[in-house]
Amino acid sequence: MTLEADPNTRRRENIEWCRRCLAEEYEFPPPDAGLPIEERLADGWVGAVGWISLLGGLRAFNKSRGFSSENLVSSGNQIKLEDRYEHAWSLTFDFDREGRFSAVELETTLAGGLEIREARAEDFEVIERLSNATSIPVEGGTCQIETHGSLGPATELRGNLLLVVEDQGEVIAVGGAASVPIMVGSNAYHVTYSNHFRIEQRARGKGLMFALIAGTENPFRPICEGTISVFHAGNALGTIAFPWKTGGCRVVLNCTEIAGGPFGEPATKEDEEAICAMINNAHGGQEWFLPYDRARLEERLSRSPDAYGVSNFRVSERAVVGSWFSGEMRHYVVEGREWTETRGAVLDYGFDECGMNEGEQEKNVGERDGLEELELLLRSVAADALKEGISHLTLFTAEQAPAYALLERLSESIAPYQVSCSSPEPESTEKRGTYIDQVLA
Numbered sequence: 001m002t003l004e005a006d007p008n009t010r011r012r013e014n015i016e017w018c019r020r021c022l023a024e025e026y027e028f029p030p031p032d033a034g035l036p037i038e039e040r041l042a043d044g045w046v047g048a049v050g051w052i053s054l055l056g057g058l059r060a061f062n063k064s065r066g067f068s069s070e071n072l073v074s075s076g077n078q079i080k081l082e083d084r085y086e087h088a089w090s091l092t093f094d095f096d097r098e099g100r101f102s103a104v105e106l107e108t109t110l111a112g113g114l115e116i117r118e119a120r121a122e123d124f125e126v127i128e129r130l131s132n133a134t135s136i137p138v139e140g141g142t143c144q145i146e147t148h149g150s151l152g153p154a155t156e157l158r159g160n161l162l163l164v165v166e167d168q169g170e171v172i173a174v175g176g177a178a179s180v181p182i183m184v185g186s187n188a189y190h191v192t193y194s195n196h197f198r199i200e201q202r203a204r205g206k207g208l209m210f211a212l213i214a215g216t217e218n219p220f221r222p223i224c225e226g227t228i229s230v231f232h233a234g235n236a237l238g239t240i241a242f243p244w245k246t247g248g249c250r251v252v253l254n255c256t257e258i259a260g261g262p263f264g265e266p267a268t269k270e271d272e273e274a275i276c277a278m279i280n281n282a283h284g285g286q287e288w289f290l291p292y293d294r295a296r297l298e299e300r301l302s303r304s305p306d307a308y309g310v311s312n313f314r315v316s317e318r319a320v321v322g323s324w325f326s327g328e329m330r331h332y333v334v335e336g337r338e339w340t341e342t343r344g345a346v347l348d349y350g351f352d353e354c355g356m357n358e359g360e361q362e363k364n365v366g367e368r369d370g371l372e373e374l375e376l377l378l379r380s381v382a383a384d385a386l387k388e389g390i391s392h393l394t395l396f397t398a399e400q401a402p403a404y405a406l407l408e409r410l411s412e413s414i415a416p417y418q419v420s421c422s423s424p425e426p427e428s429t430e431k432r433g434t435y436i437d438q439v440l441a
Contacts, residue, residue, distance in 0.1 A: 010099030015074055018093075022072060022081070089207035108211040110165070116215055119162040119174065124152045126171045127164065130198050141334030150326040153307035157324075157347075157439050158195070163215045165199075165208050173199040175212030179220045180228065180440065181296075182288040184423045191422070192217050192224045193440055226422030228288070230441045232415060244425040246287075246398075247418045248436040253346075253378065253393040254412040255386045260379025267313035267320070272297055275313060278320045278350030278370070282403060287426060288419075289435035300439075308347060314381060319373035322348035323381050325388045344385050346395035347438045349374060351403070371406050378410065396441065398433030417441070 073080050082090040089108045096102035110116065119127065128151050135142040147154075155162050158178045165173040175197040179190050194216060199208050217224075232250075267275060276292040283289040290296075301309050313322040325344040332339050351370030368376075378393075385393055396417070397407050408414060419434050 007097060007099035011077075011095050012099075014095065014099065014101060015072070015079055018079065018081075019072055089210040106210060106214045108207050108214065110208075110211060111206060113168050114172075114206075114208075115166045116163055116211055117166065119155075119164050121152070123164055123171055124155075127151060127162075127174050127198075130171065130174060130200065131196070133200075134198055138332065138334060141332060143333075144331040146329040146331070148327050148329060150307075150328050153304045153324075154326070155196075156304035157308055158193075159303060160195070161216050161219060162196070163212055165203070165212065167203070172203040173197075173208045173212060175209065175216055177213075177216035177220060178440070179224055180437070181290045182228065182421075183290045184287055184421065185426045185428075188290055189225045189423065190220075190223050191226045191228045192220050193228050193230075195440065227420075228422075229420040230436055231418045231420075243418065243420050244429065244434065246400075246425065246429040246434050247416060248396050248398045248434050249404075250415045250417055250436075250441070251395050251397055251407045251411045252413045252415075253382060253395070253410055255382040255391055255393060257412065258379050258410050259383040259386055260376065261383070263373075263376040263380040264314040264316040264319075264321075267310050267315045269310055271313070271315050271320075272310065275315065275320050275322075275348075275350070278318075278352055279348055280350070281353055281370075282350040283401070283435050286398060286401065286433045286435040287429050288421075288437075313348070314377050316373045316377060318368065318370040319351040319377050320349065321346055321374070321377040321381050323385070323393065325385055325390050327389065341392045342390055343392050343394060344388075344390040345438050346378070346381070346393055349378075349395065349403070371403060374403065375406055375410065394438065396436040396438050398435070400431060400433030 071081050073082075077095045078092055079095075080090060080092045089106065092105045092107070093101060094103040094105075128147050128149070131151060132144070132146045135144050137143075155176065158176070160176040160178045162174065162176040164171045175194070177192055177194045180193045181188060181190055183189075194213060197209055197212060217227075230248075272294050276294055276297050279297075280291045284291060292300075307326075308322070308324045312324060313320055323344060323346050328343045330341045330343060332341070351374045353370065382393060385391075392412070395407070397404050417436060419436065
């Protein structure tokens with residue numbers, strides 16, 4: 001559709017696009033995607049397109065959902081979609097005089113006895129049981145995750161607003177969202193990142209996910225200008241809402257295989273400027289990466305300092321690694337094989353400019369560059385992790401990143417991750433890659 005189309009044509013094509021999404025014939029970009037982002041953010045385009053994209057993804061993920069394109073009712077300058085089974089939710093989309101999406105409103109009706117509220121510290125034990133009861137499909141089998149007390153710190157590290165749904169005082173569902181600063185092209189935005197949705201089997205199909213999404217995202221709407229999502233590439237939802245062609249990779253390091261000798265020193269506050277510079281050097285230029293200054297780093301390290309503070313960093317002259325030994329356990333059953341991994345995470349890493357053009361810069365005899373010191377730090381941290389009962393470390397990279405070749409060589413496995421963003425993907429992403437914050441994923 002051209003941006004010069006008349007209002008009636010634009011409205012009809014918007015409605016037809018919605019119907020195609022809900023009929024599992026999703027296509028991107030949606031109508032009006034060529035508008036300047038300021039106009040799309042201001043007139044409700046992001047919210048409307050985001051909801052239709054999500055619903056289309058749910059249809060593709062689970063064909064038994066209680067809605068379809070037949071549920072979409074058009075009336076004047078509105079269209080409405082309603083859950084046809086439980087009547088637990090409805091979405092109303094408004095069009096402006098130009099025939100463009102101008103607003104979206106979600107209405108949810110919780111069944112009697114259900115209450116939605118913000119999670120409290122005493123809820124985390126119950127939330128962890130709910131989370132640990134959920135199996136994640138993996139290629140050739142399943143993975144069962146046990147968080148072992150790490151959910152509370154993980155929520156703090158994300159800066160999450162976490163909501164629960166209670167049934168007669170019993171927690172039966174949970175969902176969260178965080179406000180995340182990112183860089184797309186040369187512009188910085190705050191976006192909403194929704195995560196950690198878990199619903200008991202007996203409570204599914206009652207509109208709880210929609211109520212949780214609305215409840216967690218609404219507080220951020222005054223400051224957030226869009227949404228992002230991160231999914232394993234095998235997850236059907238990851239290919240639906242605002243998909244980018246260029247994602248990232250999750251690297252899994254086997255601590256036993258790569259453990260090395262001591263290297264580097266525990267960081268102190270005096271190292272924070274150098275830490276920022278090395279992290280920025282490692283990821284600078286990647287989409288979604290907003291460079292750190294000392295204030296942003298200190299804010300990140302203040303969210304859950306007992307889990308992840310400046311003392312969690314090891315630094316050398318030319319590299320840095322920040323790690324959290326969370327102790328999350330993953331039980332795999334794949335093609336008849338069973339095994340368990342106890343995981344920690346490298347949440348931040350970086351190196352100086354000597355690592356950017358490996359092999360192209362002259363070095364003094366015996367001098368190490370930033371990537372070489374990053375490898376020694378990772379091997380040293382892996383040895384420390386083994387002492388704490390951690391078998392594997394995970395971290396994110398991108399094929400375009402300067403550290404990719406090193407991390408691929410050290411890895412036990414690398415899994416592709418799909419990303420989505422309500423901002424259009426810049427043409428340069430294919431060359432620059434996309435940064436995924438390990439704290440979020």
